[in-house]
Amino acid sequence: MADLAPPPAPSGPFEGPEKLLEIWFAPSAADCPDAASSTDGKFGLRRVPRPVWEEMLDIVKCKILSAVEGTETDAYLLRSELEWPTHTTICDLLYALALSRTGAAFCVGVIVESSFFVSPHRLILKTCGTTLNLLGVPRILEIARDHAGLPSVYRLFYSRKAFMFPERQIGPHREWKAEIEFLDNLFPNGSAYTVGKVNGDHWLLYLTSPGDSSSPNGDTAPNSPIVPHGTYPPIPSTSAAAESSAINGDADDADDTIASDYTIEILMTNLSPEGRAPFFNKTPPEDADATAGADGMALSSEIGISNLFPEHLTTLDAYSFSPCGYSCNALLKWRPDAGQNPSRPGEGYYTIHVTPEEGWSYASFECNVPLPTSSTDKPTSVPDLKTLIRRVVDIFRPGRLTLTLFISSKDNDAAEEEEGESAVEAAQRAFKSALTLPPKRSGRGDDAGERGGAFAGLYKRTDKINYEFGGYDLAFASFELRSS
DSSP: OGGGOOOOOSOOSOOOSOEEEEEESSSSGGGSTTTTTOSSSOOGGGGSOHHHHHHHHHHHTOEEEEEEEOSSOEEEEEEEEOOOOTTOOHHHHHHHHHHHHTTOOOOTTOEEEEEEEEOSSEEEEEEOTTOOGGGGHHHHHHHHHHHHSOOSOSEEEEEEEOOSOGGGOOGGGGSHHHHHHHHHHHOTTOEEEEEEOTTSSEEEEEEOOTTSOBOTTSOBOOOOOOOOTTTSOOSOOSOHHHHHHHHTTOOTTGGGGSOSOEEEEEEEEEEOHHHHGGGBOOSOHHHHHHHHHHHHHHHHHHHTGGGSSOGGGEEEEEEEOSSBOEEEEEEEEOSTTTTSOTTSOOEEEEEEEEEOOTTSOEEEEEEOSOOOSSOOSOTTSOOOHHHHHHHHHHHHOEEEEEEEEEEEOSOGGGOOOBTTBOHHHHHHHHHHHHHHSOOOOOSSSOSTTOSSSOOOOEEEEEEEEEEEETTEEEEEEEEEEEEO
16 A cells, blocks of 8 residues: 555645846946945945845745845845645646656755845846745835835846746736736836747746836836946947957956846756756755755855856855755856946856756756857856856756847847847857757866766757847747757
């Protein structure tokens, strides 16, 4: 009768794909009303007391685990006990039992891995599981108005990969249409998009444009201020050498050589056994909470996460959940003068969340540091896009992955091009080169496949889409493993 034992407590399957909310209250940190009077970088949204953010996160169903303060950004690691929806049925339990009999691993008492980043003019909230990301938006608008003197939204972005288990979501997150309706009630002129195969890997995006957003009292915001020259430079048209120089702080006029807003996401599913194994916590349960931070940092070093970017540029905060799961936030000081001039950003972030259970394994990587498209040939430099993709993929070894690169442009119609190749086409070329071609051997030991024999395999591209939005370009691509 042993095989008739009841299934584990209803803590899975677990929804790994995150809800990503990004709200800009001004075009740049320099446009915050108190920017000129600040002496410590704590102005705008960074002046909001932590208890106020905690009260907002209670609405979202998250708690702050730890925080790191940078020169321009505060990074919070979050947790939330997985909420089992009230509509759980006997079919759900039978499904869980069936998975358990096939050897699928369960993590009883799964913790939701989430992150929260606060800059003077912008915040980013990334949550997974059954968290209620969108329900926090009205309170966020109030906080920005009352505590930071930012009464209206400049731009809003909400995006997510298609859910694995949408029926387990709560409130407006049960379906994309409901999420759109919720946001439309706050931002009457927002736009919603589905990018990719509706019956396959696809990505959902809702965004507003300057002047389209609402103020916290529900009124339509006035037209956004004219963006000062240089705040939103065009898509880069410089050489790889100049691009690298800018990213590594070697040029005084680097503002015009890189895009002002750049976000790369790598969303991975069907992780290999080798990619999943490190994220099952071996610490005894009674000690897990006390050592979670140290365990997370040790794991980051052991599997190569600490080496994704040069250590001297990185401040890492990692957490290893019990019995499984992992999250990290990293602040990256990619310009040596970061924090000294609000109009010249020089600090970015990356964040990683991992759900390792077999049957619904998932890992995500997100970074907003502008990356060169060609190798910098310096081990102490920010890696180029191709190298970073391969480093991430070789850690998790997914069976399938989706990549998105969201990059700002001053005017898509007039975007400058170099040698007939736009920024998104350069990104698509880097995606394909990183994943479909064997790594080159340079002898330096920093290429994919030369880091402890970690080369995980080759992929075939299953989808490629370039999209133009108002002020932004998107490169979207999907890949699946073809050989290990």
